[in-house]
Amino acid sequence: MRSIILALLLVWLPGLGWAANVALVIGNSSYRSVETLPNPVNDASAVAASLRAHGFDVTLANDLTRSDMLNTLRDFRDAADRADIAMVYYAGHGMEIGGRNYLVPVDARITDERDARLEMIELQDVMSQMSGAKRMKTVVLDACRDNPFVTGMKRADTGRNVGRGLALVENAGADTLIAYAAAAGEITPDGAEGGNSPFTSAFLNAMEGPSVDVRLLLGSVRDELRRSVPGAAPFVYSSLGGGNYVINPKPEPAAAPRPIAKPDANAMLSDYATAELADSVAIWEAFLATYAARSDHTLYILARRNRDLKRADRTLATLPQPRASVGDPATSLAVTPLTPNAPxxxxxxxxxxxxxxxxxxxxxxxxxxxxxxxxxYGRQTAAGLAALSRESGSRLNMSRTSATEQLMDLIDALVVIDDARCPEVVIVRKPTVKKRATPSAPTAAAPTPAPKAAPQKTETDHSVFSNAPNYCPQFGSSPGCRDGDRIDN
Incomplete structure (x- = not known):
């Protein structure tokens, strides 16, 4: 009997098509009745690639009409019913009417708030199609852009119940997480044309970061977005429990970038040179993780600075750029970015x-x-540089007025000197002359000149120095040394 059951399971299980994590990613850019959005299709493609890299079974669909969106959601429902985690990531226009949130298809023609249910897809309907997921249902909406449909209805006085941005979700159900690119009732810029929106850029960066619970991941998205768009305030609604919900699991260590061998000085210098040639955030972070125990080393400090510079460059690339207005200034639909030149x-x-x-x-x-x-900086430092210059054949210059940048260049020069060493130093003590006792003054006879004293023998103390605490520098003196002590090289 057990063999029959096992055989039946082996036949049935492949047909079940079980998938642990599934995602539907939609990007709507080519709107027919209003201005085209430049970035949602780019956003959707980049997010789909990232989710696939982290184990999701992804359906990517761009520029959907209302009919296309309904059919796509119906097909996605079957996949969500067989999944542990189901996600919908939407980039495009969205709007709130009468406290309800809607996603806007590319063929929507909305001139009156009563068109809402006829022309758009309600967010609640999206969530109901993914309700069969076993562990978590999540919706991420990069849909808080400045909406021309809202502007038109306000102008025609047909949108009294139309809000700015998206509204709070009151009844999302258990095990659900919903994330907006902006707080309820707020908007966020679309980003520079041809790239990704600031929100999607922050989401992609977080996906490549440490493998953490999705609530912490979205927290890092919020922090980065606040830096790139001052005043931005992404919103996350969660009814998740106390478990660990991860959407960016990392591969086994064997699949990580090239492991760096022994953490000795030569290996560290070699790996630093390799990382400098690659010059990417991921490679610098791998270097820093490998040599975390040597965080006070110069190469580690320089690597951390290079990593931060690359991060800053990537943040600048995602900043929104101004677009020229088209047509009558009074009716222009151009969006003005919040911070075109954020530092x-x-x-x-x-x-x-x-x-x-x-x-x-x-x-x-x-x-x-x-x-x-x-x-x-003092005489001992100057003497040390002069000595190492002689031993290594390098020009190691420094003065009391050297700028910090010049000091950093000097550190770079010192790091690459590997086999030069200064010789042991012989310290010669100055001879000590014993003084004769002073004779008492004679009382009767006239004083006779005292004969000249014979020169006293000198005693020379030879000792070998190798970075000992009682080292007497070449110039000046230090505690434990007498004036006039010198170094005989």
């Missing part, structure tokens, strides 16, 4: 004291500095 996030820099401290560490590693690591 890039600050990139951390070494202070001057930290740079000098790192120079002293590197000199000490080459046996060329025996002073205290204090981050202050």
């Amino acid at each position: 890039a996030p600050p990139v951390p820099e070494l202070s001057r004291a930290d740079a000098i401290l790192e120079i002293q560490r590197l000199l000490k590693a080459h046996n060329c500095y025996g002073g205290r690591l204090d981050g202050l």
